[in-house]
Amino acid sequence: MATYIGLDLGGTNIKISVFDDFFHKLGEKRTPTEVRFGSEHVLNRIYDAVLALLDELHLTCQDITCMGIGVPGILDIKNGISRFSPNFPKWEEVPIVAWMESHLHIPTYIDNDARVNLYGEWKFGAGKNRNNVLMITLGTGLGGAAVIDGRVIYGATGSAGEIGHINMFREGRECRCGSSGCLGRYVSALGILRTFREKVQLGQHSIICDWVNNDLDKATADMLSRAYDDGDAVAIETMRETGELLGYGLCA
Ligand SMILES: [Zn+2]
Missing domain, CATH: 3.30.420.40 (ATPase, nucleotide binding domain)
Structure with missing residues (x-):
């Protein structure tokens, strides 16, 4: 076996x-x-x-x-x-x-x-028996991969589908890939928290500030999700902006 x-x-x-x-x-x-x-x-x-x-x-x-x-x-x-x-x-x-x-x-x-x-979803899950599949992974960072015409694409350097590094802003957040304004710097657990922190630093108040005693480094993506469910205005605005950016990025 x-x-x-x-x-x-x-x-x-x-x-x-x-x-x-x-x-x-x-x-x-x-x-x-x-x-x-x-x-x-x-x-x-x-x-x-x-x-x-x-x-x-x-x-x-x-x-x-x-x-x-x-x-x-x-x-x-x-x-x-x-x-x-x-x-x-x-x-x-x-x-x-x-x-x-x-x-x-x-x-x-x-x-x-x-x-x-993607291989897992293609073989056993949502992409089973499909010839064209797009996979987006939203975690600490942002990843992507695709099946096109029945083949998983790799590209010359094996990095085809890396949507996290699509340039969204000319003068955006610095990325450790060497570029700046990469989609993954905004649409990811790390990115969404940074967007949230920036809003609070500009003077908006969120329920999360109370949860972490104003120590914003202690805020987590899970807290953001809970605050969103509780109707917190800053969390809702952060989620909306992030979702919109992901949508634009996918169309790019
Ligand atoms: Zn990058």
Whole structure:
């Protein structure tokens, strides 16, 4: 029987699932990524979490046929290297595949995080039996991927579908990709919080200010969502502007 690991390396959490031959989930684990401590720390966190999950399931690395990792940012897919990821500090040319294969001895593959999501939806979910599928991932950052005429598109550098870096403003927020005004700097958990903070700093009052004792760094995207549901005017304005920008970006 073949057993697989699917791993989502997010800017906030590492999510790991183990699947059987029929892609039934045998177990899962979620642990904070702690990106601020750099690549070696994150690789070690993946390693520890994989071993802990396998242990819970009474499996060993030898039982795993292969592992697929979804990684945000620009990748060298063929060589298994994460070249750069805008929401990951101290993260450059990280040899994820070589590291995992030498430490866990599990055959490992990487692809863009939005694209692996797309594969899942295309094979099993909302995009099943479709020839043209567009995937948008809204998390810490903003990602995208597409199936066109029955093929997942990669492009010359493997970054086709990276809608997070569509330029929306000439003189916009700086992006770690080197450009500025990128869509993902606005439409993402980090971006939407920044929009919210800017509104409060200009003098608008939100219920979230009370929740975090005016320490805006403590505000989260989840709070924004709750404040929106409570009818908070600043949260509603922030959500509307962000949604509108996403709409414009998708049409670009
Ligand atoms: Zn960018």
